[in-house]
Amino acid sequence: MILFDQIIFGPIHSRRLGLSLGVNLLPIEAKICSFDCIYCECGFNTTFREATIPTREQTREALEAQLKKMTLAGEIPDVITFAGNGEPTLHPKFDLIIDDTIELRDRYCPSAKVSVLSNSTKIDNARVFNALQKVDNNILKFDSAMDRTMRLLDRPVLKKITVAWLIEHLKKFNGNLIIQTMFLKGRFNDEVIDNTTDVEVDNWLKAIAEISPKQVMIYTIDRETPATGLEKIGLNELNLIAEKVRNLGFEVSVAG
16 A cells, blocks of 8 residues: 655656646545545555644645746646545645645646545535635545445445435535546455446436536546455446446546
């Protein structure tokens, strides 16, 4: 499993976003998240909560230093991406850090996009919601429209997180969001998991139509997963799902 050992990491070549400079707002020695996804490349959540998170000031200083360095080298990132060792919107100063990031982006690399990879669990928080409205790529997870599958795949920490709750709050963005869905199949804890079945995909498509995002990103396993017995989905199958999304009138990207 991979834990990011710095506030600013990369740049890396992202399958979906291009040359991406990463921002990790969680501890460098712990995985802390409001989901505990069975496929997360950072592993399962760690049990201790006393790990130190970077301050707003530390994040700003580290990001500015890296952007200065990249600008001088003529290596302009395509995107500044909030990801890292857990859910970035858990940071208590997330909204202010987004403001800082947009300011620094405009100063050093105005062509770069600001992206947030979020699991959608904090979008009922007004400060988080408003911050996500400001970024270029507001990428929000929605792995299944069926509660059993969502709970098996994503293992939400909070009981309030249900498919109905997610759809209700995702709709409030009025289309200013990108839905990201991980497709996989396999077994975990003696339970069969497969969000590519006809029933799964049909229900997911209905939810996509209701949420009405500006774009959909579908992908599958690319790295080692903390749970064993999981299988990646072939590119042909992903493209068949993508075509159904296009038939609904939505832009879709596929990463196999």
